[in-house]
Amino acid sequence: MVASLALAMEGPPVDPEEVLHRVFGHAGFRGRQAEIVHHVMDGGSGLVLMPTGGGKSLCFQVPALCREGLGVVVSPLIALMEDQVAALRQQGVAAAALHSDLDEDVAREVRRDLARGALKLLYVSPERLLLDSTQQRLHEQRLALFAIDEAHCVSQWGHHFRPEYRALTALAERFPGVPRLALTATADQRTVEDIRQQLGLEDAPVFRGGFDRPNIFISSAPRESERGQLREFVKAASDGSGAGIVYCGSRAKTESTAEWLRADGHDALCFHAGMEAEAKRAAHHRFARGDNVIMAATIAFGMGIDRPDVRWVAHLDLPRSPESWYQEIGRAGRDGLPARALLMYGAGDIALARHRIEESPAADDQKRIERMRLDAMVSIAEAATCRRRILLRCFGEDGPENCGACDVCRTPPRLWDGTVAAQKLLSAVLRTGRRFGVAHIVDVLRGRMTDKVAQFAHDKLPTYGVGKDLPDATWRGVARQLVAMGALDVAVENHGELVPTDSARPILKGEQKVLLREDLTSARPAAKDRGARTAVPSGDALFEALRTWRRAESSRQGLPAYMIFSDATLVAITEAKPDDEGELSLIPGVGRSKLERYAEDVLRVVAEHA
Numbered sequence: 001m002v003a004s005l006a007l008a009m010e011g012p013p014v015d016p017e018e019v020l021h022r023v024f025g026h027a028g029f030r031g032r033q034a035e036i037v038h039h040v041m042d043g044g045s046g047l048v049l050m051p052t053g054g055g056k057s058l059c060f061q062v063p064a065l066c067r068e069g070l071g072v073v074v075s076p077l078i079a080l081m082e083d084q085v086a087a088l089r090q091q092g093v094a095a096a097a098l099h100s101d102l103d104e105d106v107a108r109e110v111r112r113d114l115a116r117g118a119l120k121l122l123y124v125s126p127e128r129l130l131l132d133s134t135q136q137r138l139h140e141q142r143l144a145l146f147a148i149d150e151a152h153c154v155s156q157w158g159h160h161f162r163p164e165y166r167a168l169t170a171l172a173e174r175f176p177g178v179p180r181l182a183l184t185a186t187a188d189q190r191t192v193e194d195i196r197q198q199l200g201l202e203d204a205p206v207f208r209g210g211f212d213r214p215n216i217f218i219s220s221a222p223r224e225s226e227r228g229q230l231r232e233f234v235k236a237a238s239d240g241s242g243a244g245i246v247y248c249g250s251r252a253k254t255e256s257t258a259e260w261l262r263a264d265g266h267d268a269l270c271f272h273a274g275m276e277a278e279a280k281r282a283a284h285h286r287f288a289r290g291d292n293v294i295m296a297a298t299i300a301f302g303m304g305i306d307r308p309d310v311r312w313v314a315h316l317d318l319p320r321s322p323e324s325w326y327q328e329i330g331r332a333g334r335d336g337l338p339a340r341a342l343l344m345y346g347a348g349d350i351a352l353a354r355h356r357i358e359e360s361p362a363a364d365d366q367k368r369i370e371r372m373r374l375d376a377m378v379s380i381a382e383a384a385t386c387r388r389r390i391l392l393r394c395f396g397e398d399g400p401e402n403c404g405a406c407d408v409c410r411t412p413p414r415l416w417d418g419t420v421a422a423q424k425l426l427s428a429v430l431r432t433g434r435r436f437g438v439a440h441i442v443d444v445l446r447g448r449m450t451d452k453v454a455q456f457a458h459d460k461l462p463t464y465g466v467g468k469d470l471p472d473a474t475w476r477g478v479a480r481q482l483v484a485m486g487a488l489d490v491a492v493e494n495h496g497e498l499v500p501t502d503s504a505r506p507i508l509k510g511e512q513k514v515l516l517r518e519d520l521t522s523a524r525p526a527a528k529d530r531g532a533r534t535a536v537p538s539g540d541a542l543f544e545a546l547r548t549w550r551r552a553e554s555s556r557q558g559l560p561a562y563m564i565f566s567d568a569t570l571v572a573i574t575e576a577k578p579d580d581e582g583e584l585s586l587i588p589g590v591g592r593s594k595l596e597r598y599a600e601d602v603l604r605v606v607a608e609h610a
């Protein structure tokens with residue numbers, strides 16, 4: 001039943017460019033893909049580091065199709081395997097998956113196809129791969145390559161360690177001569193070294209792709225009214241068919257956020273590690289297929305998000321490192337169309353993350369690195385210069401001075417000398433006895449006679465009312481920035497009281513100037529005006545008609561819409577208005593198999609609307 005093109009079942013290797021074009025419908029390789037593909041074609045092993053959406057899959061899919069024998073892909077997640085296999089079959093590739101979740105009938109069929117050499121790509125979980133029976137079957141085959149996807153799972157260093165991945169160490173020995181290509185979006189040096197060592201790739205080259213994802217517009221804002229900010233962002237960022245992800249700092253928050261979004265009229269679900277396996281699977285499934293669907297999730301929702309048309313990713317809480325943040329926002333815009341990321345955070349997040357590091361049982365060495373990561377994350381959030389540039393530096397890359405696709409480049413924040421304001425705020429904190437949170441401190445500074453002010457006689461303090469000249473939001477910004485620079489701490493585990501640190505002393509004594517950034521959250525125009533172009537030409541009659549056709553076709557086949565054609569492909573069709581199969585075949589994303597399946601329908605829709 002496996003659809004199959006007669007690809008390199010036997011005979012000499014096929015030309016990779018030709019396969020790229022004929023099977024995947026792409027005009028050319030991107031970035032370092034060509035180099036990697038040729039390296040593997042020549043029998044080489046290696047490690048590929050590319051951001052999410054960078055195009056890692058083709059690096060092993062193309063050589064697997066070109067080389068003789070079977071390509072074996074190790075993948076940590078069943079949902080991910082199933083999606084990739086379905087997408088490959090749409091493209092006419094004989095692909096299958098073996099994992100613990102298969103019906104026995106299906107598993108038997110896969111084994112039979114495998115035995116008769118009818119498969120070109122086999123996706124397999126690490127547990128399955130290492131079963132004796134699987135190993136035996138593979139030994140009877142000619143193997144084109146092993147691809148180890150999400151290779152950072154082999155490293156204990158990262159946050160995604162999978163003990164089963166450790167056993168992959170044996171591959172080098174058991175299958176000498178078969179190229180091993182490990183792939184990951186994690187660029188962290190320790191993880192990279194770990195992967196190379198564990199997978200016996202010490203002598204193999206590391207291919208580091210460019211880490212920039214220029215189609216993702218990135219922005220960050222202090223949390224003022226979380227839901228209001230999220231609502232505006234979603235409105236500006238959605239395109240009517242793609243998906244969005246809201247990352248939340250806690251499980252409970254994913255649930256309340258999804259609930260709120262539903263009440264606000266969205267199709268929203270939640271996902272976190274505490275859910276039953278079945279509920280998780282269902283959520284994954286719905287997210288993969290839904291039009292305009294929103295997932296409120298913890299960072300447990302990550303691997304296995306293969307849909308290329310995630311239009312936006314919002315973080316309601318500060319991520320722990322630039323690496324994790326980039327991995328999370330990298331899930332947006334894999335189709336290359338404009339996408340957006342919004343990061344919201346507050347002083348409490350920064351303090352909480354710092355406390356967690358200090359209290360963790362980790363070794364000092366690791367704590368030091370965690371501290372550095374967090375500081376880098378804070379400097380991105382608080383950036384007064386191009387955010388993308390700061391972000392890319394974390395990956396060892398020099399971005400442009402001004403990326404033009406972040407909020408700072410679009411609307412550079414004004415800087416002001418906040419030394420006096422910082423002194424006033426710190427002194428109000430000290431004089432009130434370090435026992436109050438930011439709200440009360442702002443009341444004192446603004447000279448507001450609240451019950452609390454009266455109760456503690458804070459109107460008698462010399463700092464009472466000295467901050468009338470600045471609005472509340474500015475004062476909160478001053479406090480937050482002092483926290484960010486480490487002059488203030490927030491007792492988050494307690495009642496959120498502000499506590500000056502040693503670094504506050506030189507500021508109070510006037511020995512240190514404080515340069516502050518003007519927060520423009522409220523004054524700033526809605527995200528809509530700041531975004532890149534609209535994602536897709538929604539409203540265009542042809543585009544909408546193609547989308548309607550795609551929706552019908554995808555539900556007929558029970559597949560996610562993007563597997564029929566991506567948005568990028570529909571946009572290109574809308575623009576090119578092809579008259580015949582020849583013209584249609586030139587559109588990116590239209591390979592031979594899809595041409596056979598859909599040309600007639602698509603050309604009809606175009607003819608009706610052109």
Ligand code: ADP
Nearest residue numbers: 026028029030052053054055056057058308334
């Ligand atoms: P990764 O696995 O690195 O996250 P994918 O392999 O899923 O990324 O690729 C991301 C997107 O980029 C996919 O939609 C894929 O079709 C597209 N893509 C990858 N390589 C090319 C290419 N050479 N030309 C056009 N599109 C590409």
Ligand code: ZN
Nearest residue numbers: 386403406409
């Ligand atoms: Zn920028």
